[in-house]
Each structure stands twice: as C-alpha cells, then as structure tokens.
Amino acid sequence: MEGGKKMHVETRKLPEWYVMQDVHDLGERLQLYEDQMNLLEYPHMMSAWEKVDRLTYLQKIYEDTPYFGRKLRYFNTAPWWYRSVFNLEEIPDNSRIWIVFPGVDYHCKVWLNGRYLGEHTGYFDDFSFEISDGVRTGENVLYVKVWSYWDTEVDPGAESMRCFAVKRNMVKGTCEHGDGFIQRDVNPVGIVGTPFLHIKRACFLESVAVENLLLEDGRGLVRIRGEITVVEDKKEDKSSEAAKGQDLQVRICLLGPDRMLAAEKEVSGQGAWMEEITVENPMLWNTWDRGGSRLYELQVVLCDRTGEAVDSVCKHLGFKTVRLLRNTETTRFYLNGRPLFLRGTSYFPDVYVGDIPGEKYRHDLLLMREAGFNAIRVHVHVEQPVFYELCDEMGFLVFQDSDFSWNHPTMAQWLAKNLGIFDRMVERLRGYACLGCWILLNEPDKWKTLLDYFGSCLEEIIARTDSITEAIGRQLTERVKRLDPMHPYIRASYDEADLESGDSHTYLGSLRSQASNYTDIEGTTEKFNTEYGMDAPGTLDNLFRIRPLYEALLPVRERMEEIQQYQCRLLKYYTEHYRRQRFAPCSAYFQFMFIDLCPQSFYGIVDWWGIPKQSYPVLKEINQPVAVLAYPQEGQIALMLVNDTEQKKRGIIRFTISRNGLLYRQGELEAQIPADSSVQAGSISDFGSFSQDKDLELLFLAEDGTVIATNHYQGAFCEWKHIAGHPVPVNNELGMRIFR
Structure with a gap:
C-alpha cells in the first residue's frame, strides 16, 4: 500500500x-x-x-x-x-x-x-x-x-x-x-x-513501452504502448471486482523540463492499447556544455472506477536527433542537427559491475564534468540503469559498447544462442536520452595481423567468412538497424577506413611498443579517436592497503614520480594534438580510461579508490569547453583558441615565461573567438631555447578579468622518450604492470 x-x-x-x-x-x-x-x-x-x-x-x-x-x-x-x-x-x-x-x-x-x-x-x-x-x-x-x-x-x-x-x-x-x-x-x-x-492483483499495467522522436516539422512525438491486464477471480470464475461493470482508465501525463504539463491523454477499457501524444516546440536534450539536459517526465497511471490509482509507470525521456556522418575524409557526430566535438573518456568503474552503488556513479560523473568531458564510452560492458539515468540527468553523451570484443566463436549454433544478448542490450538502453551511438565490436580481427597464421593484410583477414567482422559484425549491424534505427553505430571500433566504423585507436608511446614515442603522432591526423592513453599507478599510500601490489612496486618506488609525469605528458600531448585538429579532420577523442577498474589496473586518471592522479588536473585544464593552446611553429610559439561552446569569447591572452621559477618574460595580446570554432590567436616570438627548467603559463581572460581558460607547460616543449619498463613486463599473478 x-x-x-x-x-x-x-x-x-x-x-x-x-x-x-x-x-x-x-x-x-x-x-x-x-x-x-x-x-x-x-x-x-x-x-x-x-x-x-x-x-x-x-x-x-x-x-x-x-x-x-x-x-x-x-x-x-x-x-x-x-x-x-x-x-x-x-x-x-x-x-x-x-x-x-x-x-x-x-x-x-x-x-x-x-x-x-x-x-x-x-x-x-x-x-x-x-x-x-x-x-x-x-x-x-x-x-x-x-x-x-x-x-x-x-x-x-x-x-x-x-x-x-x-x-x-x-x-x-x-x-x-x-x-x-x-x-x-x-x-x-x-x-x-x-x-x-x-505480486499483482486484480488489474495492472503490463508491458508499457515508450518511444519518442522528433518529427520533421520539429514537433516531438511520444508513442506509448501497453496492456491493461485483469486477473480473474478463480473462486468465482469471473472478472475481478475492480473491473466489474465499468471501464478501467489509463491517465497519461507528460511533464516538461519546467515541470509544467506538456500534454495529457486518457485511455479506457482493457487489453492492449497504444496512444500518441505530440509536443509543440519541444525543449531538446543536449550535453551539459551545450545547453544541458532537458528531460520530460511521462506518467502512466491506471485508475479504478473510483479514480484511485492502482498501478503506475514513470519514465524520463529526452527529445534529440543524432547522426554520425562518415566518408573517407570525415567522421563527425551531429546532435540536434549541429556538429558536436566530443571530449570523451572511457568508463569501466569496476570489474564487479553489478555491485557499484549509485553514489559512486554520481561521484565519478561529477569528476568527469569538472574535468570537462562531455562524452563517455562505456567500454565492452553494460552498466546498471542508474548510470544511464544519471547521464540523462547530467548531460553526458554515451557511446555504448556491446560485450563482443576481440574473438568469439562464429558457428551458426553459437550465434543463434548468443546474439539475443545483444538484442536485450539494445532494447534495454535505446530509450535513454544520453545514448549517442552503439559500438558493435571492439577491435575484431586486428590482432590477427601480428601472426603469419592468418595472413598479414587486414583487408584479406576481414574478408574471410569466419572473420569476426564478417560473421558477427554483419549480423549485429542488421539487428541494430532493425531494433534501433534512431541511433548510429560503429561496426568495428578501430577501423578508420571502414565507412561503417570510421574511428581509430592510437597507442604510440604507450601500448604500441617500447620503441614508440608519443611524439610519433606529430604530423598524423585522425578523424575520430575512440582510444588513446597510458597507464600509471596512483599514490603508493592507497596501494599500501593491498600489500602484494605495494610490494611489487617497491623496486620502482624512486621512479613513481617519473611514471606519473610521463602519463601526464602523454595525455597532454595527445589531447592538444586532437584539439588543434578540431574538425580538420578530428571531431572526437576518448581518453582510455577515466578510472582504474581495479586496484592494480592503472589506465585511469583517477585511481580505483576515486582519488585523482597527477594526470587529472593536467587533463582537466586542457579539456574544458574553451581551451588556450601553444605549440612550436617555425621558430615561434603559436597560440590557438578552441571554443566548443555556443557563445563567442573575447578578451586577452596573457603569457608568462619563467626559468627556474623566476620570471623570464611576460606579455599579452588581444584575442577573440567565434562560437563553436578554433582560431590562431597569435604567437610568442623570442621564446628562446627549450629546456626542462623553462615553463610557460597561459591565461585567457574575459574583458571583465574573468578567467576563461588556463594552460601550463612545464619544461615547455621538451618532450619525453617512452619510459623504461613499459608496456612490459606484467606480473600476471597480480595482473599488474610493474615498470621494470
């Protein structure tokens, strides 16, 4: 009751x-x-x-x-x-x-x-x-x-x-x-x-399903399907008292983001029913940095003959349109008809995903928003409903992976039994306002190019009928088009050349090999990056709580600062590289990952206990909707402004060069940037030679003195080589990289 x-x-x-x-x-x-x-x-x-x-x-x-x-x-x-x-x-x-x-x-x-x-x-x-x-x-x-x-x-x-x-x-x-x-x-x-x-008695609502979309004329449409079930009284062999001699009634109310009534309908009778309601000029759901989440609340209430509620369903929904434009030159995401630059991170908060409390999700999402991320890739797993509800509420766009990754059986019998799991994921998540795009397969077949057994050409491997891309990817593509035509998909995440994928994963200076350096990305372009990153432990104080992990890292205790700083430098270099290519051609990046999914997996910029690492404030500074960037160019230091907001910005860029902590040079220049754009904002001449003791600080100030963006370059433009002991060895008993 x-x-x-x-x-x-x-x-x-x-x-x-x-x-x-x-x-x-x-x-x-x-x-x-x-x-x-x-x-x-x-x-x-x-x-x-x-x-x-x-x-x-x-x-x-x-x-x-x-x-x-x-x-x-x-x-x-x-x-x-x-x-x-x-x-x-x-x-x-x-x-x-x-x-x-x-x-x-x-x-x-x-x-x-x-x-x-x-x-x-x-x-x-x-x-x-x-x-x-x-x-x-x-x-x-x-x-x-x-x-x-x-x-x-x-x-x-x-x-x-x-x-x-x-x-x-x-x-x-x-x-x-x-x-x-x-x-x-x-x-x-x-x-x-x-x-x-x-336990459901007498009469109740059953199988209430909601679909909402934007019509071509700009109106919002909400389609509600359900069933009124009346349970017969077994003793009397007749309909229950609640349904005798009168119609039951379903009241449908749609409340707007302002909590005002946007539309209402009533349905009478029993059995299956369907109703549609339209909303004139609906307020659109958006990411937190582009107007914010505007959610409607749908209330479906079953009433008896006295008008009292006997069953109810409540759902939140958001009106939006999404599209992923792909061709040989571009992969670009559109939200509500406008291109949206995605500042993303991957998320996998714990391997025991069903046991994550709602307050942890909220804590992580608040840290993400503070760090400037507007998009989240849920990496090769599915989160609990509360996570998606919070993303709806807080204005994060979600790129949702399936659990199909790397390698699976391809026999017809196995596929017939297991593809239904993918269907259930789509049916479960497609109604969330935060959903932006499906990722059907993660890195299928790519690893096979490293072995002569399969052949060295990726195109030839994929073309085989038993390849994961062909045997599973095509079926997942057909299913997602049928189950959810409203959202785009990436078929095989990593395959930039595939026009049904169009994204890339880059680990130069990280997992690629010891011989690679993060500066190797200079001069390259990517259309839509969905993985880049580097792992580094958090504080040894936290790891001390689990002694085997702490003791395994003691031999490199004196190098911990170096390892953590290397993660900072790699992430800063990559992220600024992508932002400087804003829509030319890059339109997204997803740093891998936001938080360590277990105490000894170190890819996050936040450790497993929720404590930010040294890399968190570094990424936070350059990952905001408005950024001020610097990079060497033709003997000078070029300055760039990047603006992902819908408001133009105007003010001054103030730069300070210091050496060994002492002022070396200071100056400022006027700058402005239109909404949703990037511009060359000027340059610094006579910077002098690059050295580890020379730092650069940038401030972008509004005309009233308000700080719009900051950036710091320690040991400015003196980039590091790939650190020793990475990416191997790994202590497989602990599942931990040990950096030796």
Whole structure:
C-alpha cells in the first residue's frame, strides 16, 4: 500500500539465502532441486550449505582480494547452487506472481518447489519467471544453479596471444582481458542483488513501452504502448471486482523540463492499447556544455472506477536527433542537427559491475564534468540503469559498447544462442536520452595481423567468412538497424577506413611498443579517436592497503614520480594534438580510461579508490569547453583558441615565461573567438631555447578579468622518450604492470 491508496502491485524480498559449490557438477543429475538430499551424506561430492548475508559476486563474499590471485579460478571450475525458503500466508485469488532476479552472472537455471522455471544467460539485465501456478501457501523452496566457466579454445597458431585469441563463449567483457586490465584469474559469478516476489492483483499495467522522436516539422512525438491486464477471480470464475461493470482508465501525463504539463491523454477499457501524444516546440536534450539536459517526465497511471490509482509507470525521456556522418575524409557526430566535438573518456568503474552503488556513479560523473568531458564510452560492458539515468540527468553523451570484443566463436549454433544478448542490450538502453551511438565490436580481427597464421593484410583477414567482422559484425549491424534505427553505430571500433566504423585507436608511446614515442603522432591526423592513453599507478599510500601490489612496486618506488609525469605528458600531448585538429579532420577523442577498474589496473586518471592522479588536473585544464593552446611553429610559439561552446569569447591572452621559477618574460595580446570554432590567436616570438627548467603559463581572460581558460607547460616543449619498463613486463599473478 502507498499513501493509503489501494495499489495493486506489491514486492516482497526473499532475504534468506544459502549457497554451496557443486564441485563435481552432479546436483542437477541427482535432482538436488527436489529438496530431498542431505548434503552431509555427500561430502565427497558437494560443499555444505552456507548462509550468505548479502547476494553479490561470490568472489566478493569469500575472498578479501577478489581482484587477483590463482585461487579465484576455483570459483569458475564448477557450478554453485543457491537455496531460499520463503513463506506465503495467503495467495490472493485474483493475483499473478513473478519472481524477479535483479541480476545473475552468468548462466543460471531456476526451480521452485521442484518445478523447473527456466534459465537465463547474461549479466547485465534483470529477468523474471511467472510462478502463479507453482507457488503455494506456506513454505516454498527456491533453487538456483549458477555458473560462469572459463573458455579454453584458442585459435590454432595464436596460442602466444591467448588474451586476444581465446574464443569467448560468453558475451561478457568483464573477464578474459589479461593484458594489465583485468587480471587473468578474474571471472565474476553469482546472484547479484536480492530476488523478490512481484505480486499483482486484480488489474495492472503490463508491458508499457515508450518511444519518442522528433518529427520533421520539429514537433516531438511520444508513442506509448501497453496492456491493461485483469486477473480473474478463480473462486468465482469471473472478472475481478475492480473491473466489474465499468471501464478501467489509463491517465497519461507528460511533464516538461519546467515541470509544467506538456500534454495529457486518457485511455479506457482493457487489453492492449497504444496512444500518441505530440509536443509543440519541444525543449531538446543536449550535453551539459551545450545547453544541458532537458528531460520530460511521462506518467502512466491506471485508475479504478473510483479514480484511485492502482498501478503506475514513470519514465524520463529526452527529445534529440543524432547522426554520425562518415566518408573517407570525415567522421563527425551531429546532435540536434549541429556538429558536436566530443571530449570523451572511457568508463569501466569496476570489474564487479553489478555491485557499484549509485553514489559512486554520481561521484565519478561529477569528476568527469569538472574535468570537462562531455562524452563517455562505456567500454565492452553494460552498466546498471542508474548510470544511464544519471547521464540523462547530467548531460553526458554515451557511446555504448556491446560485450563482443576481440574473438568469439562464429558457428551458426553459437550465434543463434548468443546474439539475443545483444538484442536485450539494445532494447534495454535505446530509450535513454544520453545514448549517442552503439559500438558493435571492439577491435575484431586486428590482432590477427601480428601472426603469419592468418595472413598479414587486414583487408584479406576481414574478408574471410569466419572473420569476426564478417560473421558477427554483419549480423549485429542488421539487428541494430532493425531494433534501433534512431541511433548510429560503429561496426568495428578501430577501423578508420571502414565507412561503417570510421574511428581509430592510437597507442604510440604507450601500448604500441617500447620503441614508440608519443611524439610519433606529430604530423598524423585522425578523424575520430575512440582510444588513446597510458597507464600509471596512483599514490603508493592507497596501494599500501593491498600489500602484494605495494610490494611489487617497491623496486620502482624512486621512479613513481617519473611514471606519473610521463602519463601526464602523454595525455597532454595527445589531447592538444586532437584539439588543434578540431574538425580538420578530428571531431572526437576518448581518453582510455577515466578510472582504474581495479586496484592494480592503472589506465585511469583517477585511481580505483576515486582519488585523482597527477594526470587529472593536467587533463582537466586542457579539456574544458574553451581551451588556450601553444605549440612550436617555425621558430615561434603559436597560440590557438578552441571554443566548443555556443557563445563567442573575447578578451586577452596573457603569457608568462619563467626559468627556474623566476620570471623570464611576460606579455599579452588581444584575442577573440567565434562560437563553436578554433582560431590562431597569435604567437610568442623570442621564446628562446627549450629546456626542462623553462615553463610557460597561459591565461585567457574575459574583458571583465574573468578567467576563461588556463594552460601550463612545464619544461615547455621538451618532450619525453617512452619510459623504461613499459608496456612490459606484467606480473600476471597480480595482473599488474610493474615498470621494470
């Protein structure tokens, strides 16, 4: 009951759970779910039942360090069984009951009172089974079998590159990424979140789906589909009292971003229904730096004959148009008909993604906005709904990866079973205002060019019928076009030449090789970068909390400042390189990554504990909507202004050159820049020679003295060589780069 009103929908959590590991996988054949086995009689075959206080990943329940260690492989060698007993004092005659699972990673089968309910595969979505005919008054016993096995098949001839070449039977990006990102032995498994009973009585709303779009004439259209279900009274064999002799009524209200009523409709009757409402001159959703998020609230309320609400659905939506223009010269994103330069970062906040609290998401997103990012790439996984709701609210554009990455089976039987996981992702996320673009495959086939077994020409490899791009990419392309024609997609992220992709990944001076340097990008162009970065540990004070990680880095303790500063310099050099090419041709960059996804994966500019590294303020300064940049050109220092906002800026650029902390030279020049543009703003002559003790500070000041943008160049334009001990070796027991 809610506020004294007779709501016909109720939820009841199932709080008490027991778990055990079926070490020989015999439980199903022995019909454990019949609840007749005494496990003490089978100690050689199964573990004993253990009560768990909270349902989350089993690694987080039983291990103090769930992010590394060979002992973690034990969790994935055999299935786990869960058991819960719950009591129902009574079951209303005119009711239907479901059991809802907030999340299970990865495979599961479910039985209630010995009856098989069904199975589910995946990790990111909730699911349910109707149990109206199987639940009983009194005691009910629920059994759930859960497993997430290791993959063992590797492409022949590619054993030396197992990280890339293993055939991933699970469509799951939270494991098998053992290149200093996710440790070799981590493979999350378990029921995540407490299952609950969903009881609906008499009459209720069912399958409410909402679609919204902008029409060509500028009006907004909201299409709502649903069903009014009336449950018959089994005792009397007639319709429930709530529906006798009168029509039920659905009230639809659309509230604008200003909380004023924008439109309303009413629907009467029972069964399936569909309604459309239009909005004149809708306020458009935008990124936080281009006007901000303007969200509408849709309220769908089912009322009985007295006018009281008995069921309701509330959804938020935003009106926008998105497009990705691609040709041989350009890859450019358009939001609401205008080109938008994307200052992006990749996001993967924890390998145990289903256990991330909402306050952590908000903390991370606030840090992202403070650092100037307006776009986020969700890298090879799917986040919880609260993340996308916050991106809607806070005005971040999301590029959403699928979990298809690197290598998978390509047999028709496997595809038929697993492509549905992609469909569920699209159906789950397509309605969020923040969604900008789908990324269907991450780096498929590219790694094969490093092995003679497959051939050295990428075009020839991709053209093979068993290539990931061909066998899986084409099917994903067809499915996303059918399921979500409103949003663009990138077919194979990294393939700049492919006109269905058009983006690039660049790791010169980083993962590419020890022989490469970040300055090697000078003179190159990219249309649309979706990965660049460099890993560096955060503070040793934080790593001290996990002694094996701390001790592994002690031999390079004296080099920590050097490693952290190298990350700063690489990210600054790359980011300014892309901003200087604004729409000529570059129209996006996505730094890899924002936060470390585990304590020993160091790609982030924020560590796993949420503490910014030295690189965070460096990137924050040059990543704002308005930036002032400097670079050597023909014996002088050229100055450039970049403006990603919709307002022109006017003022002065003040520069200060210091040497060994003492003033060397100072000056200023008038400057202005139109909205949404970049301009050459002048130059500094007589800078003198470059040296590590010479620094340059830039201030772009408005006419009233307000600071619009700043930039600092320490050891100005004296760039570093690739540091020693990178990108190898990696301590595979810890899953950590050790910089030796």
